[in-house]
Amino acid sequence: xxxxxxxxxxxxxxxETLSLSCTVSGGSFSSYWWTWIRQPPGRGLExxxxxxxxxxxxxxxxxxxxxxxxxxxxxxxxxxxxxSVTAADTAVYYCARGFIRFDLWGQGVLATVSS
Amino acid sequence: xxxxxxxxxxSAAPGQTVTISCSGSSxxxxxxxxxxxxxxxxxxxxxxxxxxxxxxxGIPVRFSGSxxxxxxxxxxxxxxxxxxxxxxxxxxxxxxxxxxxxGGGTKLTVL
Numbered sequence: 001x002x003x004x005x006x007x008x009x010x011x012x013x014x015x016e017t018l019s020l021s022c023t024v025s026g027g028s029f030s031s032y033w034w035t036w037i038r039q040p041p042g043r044g045l046e047x048x049x050x051x052x053x054x055x056x057x058x059x060x061x062x063x064x065x066x067x068x069x070x071x072x073x074x075x076x077x078x079x080x081x082x083x084s085v086t087a088a089d090t091a092v093y094y095c096a097r098g099f100i101r102f103d104l105w106g107q108g109v110l111a112t113v114s115s
Numbered sequence: 116x117x118x119x120x121x122x123x124x125x126s127a128a129p130g131q132t133v134t135i136s137c138s139g140s141s142x143x144x145x146x147x148x149x150x151x152x153x154x155x156x157x158x159x160x161x162x163x164x165x166x167x168x169x170x171x172x173g174i175p176v177r178f179s180g181s182x183x184x185x186x187x188x189x190x191x192x193x194x195x196x197x198x199x200x201x202x203x204x205x206x207x208x209x210x211x212x213x214x215x216x217x218g219g220g221t222k223l224t225v226l
Contacts, residue, residue, distance in 0.1 A: 035215075044117070045152075045160065045203055047215035053212060060214060093171035094159055100215075101150040103171060 002027030006095045006098040006106035013112050022026045022095030022106055029053055029076040033099040036080045038091040051078055119218035126224040130196050132208045135221045137204030144206055149187040151180055169174045177209040
């Protein structure tokens with residue numbers, strides 16, 4: 001059974017970088033695009049961007065200047081870095097599988113931006 | 116602010132049918148596939164419908180999706196108390212660098 005497991009720093013100081021990781025287990029890594037989505041507390045879902053096994057990326061234009069995604073194909077892992085964070089970046093961050101539909105999700109990690 | 120508009124809330128009694136709308140434009144829903152997600156508090160969303168009307172394995176037939184023009188609809192028949200959750204539509208916009216969008220979400224209350 002394919003699973004996504006994500007982890008990363010729960011508390012990030014303003015102006016610093018939020019870093020998250022997601023590991024794919026039990027299935028193919030190369031056949032899919034991999035996506036990051038976030039959800040501020042009490043609010044809706046926002047697409048952050050996507051990456052494939054070769055490292056090709058597409059980012060949300062509203063976040064593009066601060067977002068970097070990367071992959072380590074040999075470990076079936078992909079990563080999110082979000083720089084210069086503010087309180088507005090406080091959210092549950094999800095990793096997910098898919099390009100036009102997201103059929104598998106990680107458990108979500110709450111990232112809180114606070115000094 | 117999303118380009119996809121959903122009603123903030125809908126409600127219905129157990130056993131009844133409820134529909135949730137998702138309104139967009141010609142460059143998103145009008146052109147591209149729509150998917151729907153169900154989210155319970157404190158958990159990750161789950162894919163309910165993809166490609167406008169297809170159900171992934173394991174999703175009950177009570178859940179169905181449709182699309183007409185620039186709007187999509189999720190229908191849930193035979194409502195159960197366990198269906199009480201937030202529901203989101205999603206698609207991408209061909210005029211905005213294929214950026215993916217979610218609707219604002221609809222809270223379903225089963226009375």
